Amino acid sequence: MSQNIKYLAFYLPQYHQIPENDEWWGEGFTEWTNVKKAKPLFKNHNQPVIPGELGYYDLLKTEGIQQKQAELAKENGIYGFIYYQYWFGDGKMLLEKPAENMFENKDIDLPFCFCWANETWRGIWHGIDDAKKILAEQKYLGKRDYTNYFNYVLPFFKDDRYIKIDNKPFFVIYDPVAVPQEFMEIFEKLAKENGFDGMYFVASNRSGNHIDYAAKNFDAKISGDYNMLLNEELDDSRIVKLKNLIKEKVIGKKSIRKIDYAKFFKSLVYTNSNVETYPMLLPNWDNSPRSKEKGFLFTNSSPENFAHEVKKAVTFANNNLDKNKFVIIKSWNEWAEGNHIEPCQKWGDAFVKVIKENQK
Numbered sequence: 001m002s003q004n005i006k007y008l009a010f011y012l013p014q015y016h017q018i019p020e021n022d023e024w025w026g027e028g029f030t031e032w033t034n035v036k037k038a039k040p041l042f043k044n045h046n047q048p049v050i051p052g053e054l055g056y057y058d059l060l061k062t063e064g065i066q067q068k069q070a071e072l073a074k075e076n077g078i079y080g081f082i083y084y085q086y087w088f089g090d091g092k093m094l095l096e097k098p099a100e101n102m103f104e105n106k107d108i109d110l111p112f113c114f115c116w117a118n119e120t121w122r123g124i125w126h127g128i129d130d131a132k133k134i135l136a137e138q139k140y141l142g143k144r145d146y147t148n149y150f151n152y153v154l155p156f157f158k159d160d161r162y163i164k165i166d167n168k169p170f171f172v173i174y175d176p177v178a179v180p181q182e183f184m185e186i187f188e189k190l191a192k193e194n195g196f197d198g199m200y201f202v203a204s205n206r207s208g209n210h211i212d213y214a215a216k217n218f219d220a221k222i223s224g225d226y227n228m229l230l231n232e233e234l235d236d237s238r239i240v241k242l243k244n245l246i247k248e249k250v251i252g253k254k255s256i257r258k259i260d261y262a263k264f265f266k267s268l269v270y271t272n273s274n275v276e277t278y279p280m281l282l283p284n285w286d287n288s289p290r291s292k293e294k295g296f297l298f299t300n301s302s303p304e305n306f307a308h309e310v311k312k313a314v315t316f317a318n319n320n321l322d323k324n325k326f327v328i329i330k331s332w333n334e335w336a337e338g339n340h341i342e343p344c345q346k347w348g349d350a351f352v353k354v355i356k357e358n359q360k
Contacts, residue, residue, distance in 0.1 A: 052343030080111030089139030176203035286338030
């Protein structure tokens with residue numbers, strides 16, 4: 001029955017100052033920096049997007065903000081948060097403080113888990129013109145390093161709020177293709193040595209559903225159908241590229257790629273991988289605050305259109321999942337990419353209310 005659906009939302013921690021961002025972008029940079037300075041690129045383009053009741057929070061300075069987020073999520077039917085975690089190897093981490101503060105504050109009463117964002121930070125996707133510039137390189141350094149990483153996350157795994165399946169910590173891996181098998185084996189072994197029945201590895205939406213995830217020791221997969229459909233949409237033919245080039249010459253500048261939300265998602269059909277597969281929802285996308293004309297966006301995103309996709313995801317989960325009926329939301333608060341269900345000035349709490357209204 002649909003009342004067993006559990007919504008998990010990705011949670012971005014880049015809302016506080018760190019030395020690395022100060023160096024790359026200037027003193028005081030957070031995700032809000034790009035959000036605030038965004039400009040409309042065409043008529044009726046909804047930029048800048050202004051946050052609603054939670055405001056331009058700082059996750060380390062705004063009093064009680066993580067508790068308020070958890071309460072808002074919980075009262076609207078969100079089961080838990082998936083915190084992005086950035087471990088680059090050799091002890092190098094970024095943006096770890098919000099999760100650590102949440103761990104210490106037991107009044108933040110919401111289940112959580114981690115998504116290891118095992119990806120090199122490059123210029124293009126983080127707003128720098130130089131696409132090849134490496135900001136932080138993801139490294140895979142072997143047994144000792146993987147053991148150190150496990151020892152870091154172990155106290156989180158032992159927390160009662162950490163999501164577990166059959167006494168196995170629920171652990172999402174952003175790039176399941178790149179992760180070494182040795183990493184999986186070491187985490188599995190160490191989990192068993194520390195009182196768990198192993199790890200519950202979940203491949204993220206980044207890759208398609210066609211890969212043999214079971215052979216790579218994954219237990220579940222966040223549907224990659226959205227990403228594969230988007231790749232097809234953005235893989236322009238020569239004719240389309242020529243038309244865009246002509247248009248760019250006529251108007252004197254590059255125009256951002258626009259995709260109709262309703263039309264695009266009407267084409268989205270959820271499929272199964274060879275492990276448990278969780279449907280993924282996207283309320284919107286507009287990464288022009290980061291990438292300007294080099295990005296892309298959905299037009300006609302609305303709570304109404306989002307509600308249609310929620311119902312589709314719930315139907316898939318009910319028809320294909322037995323015990324672990326997770327539906328994944330990307331995301332709770334990725335404001336500079338436009339995919340958030342946190343309240344905003346334009347829509348209020350309408351997006352998160354869609355989740356509340358689709359619990360059964």
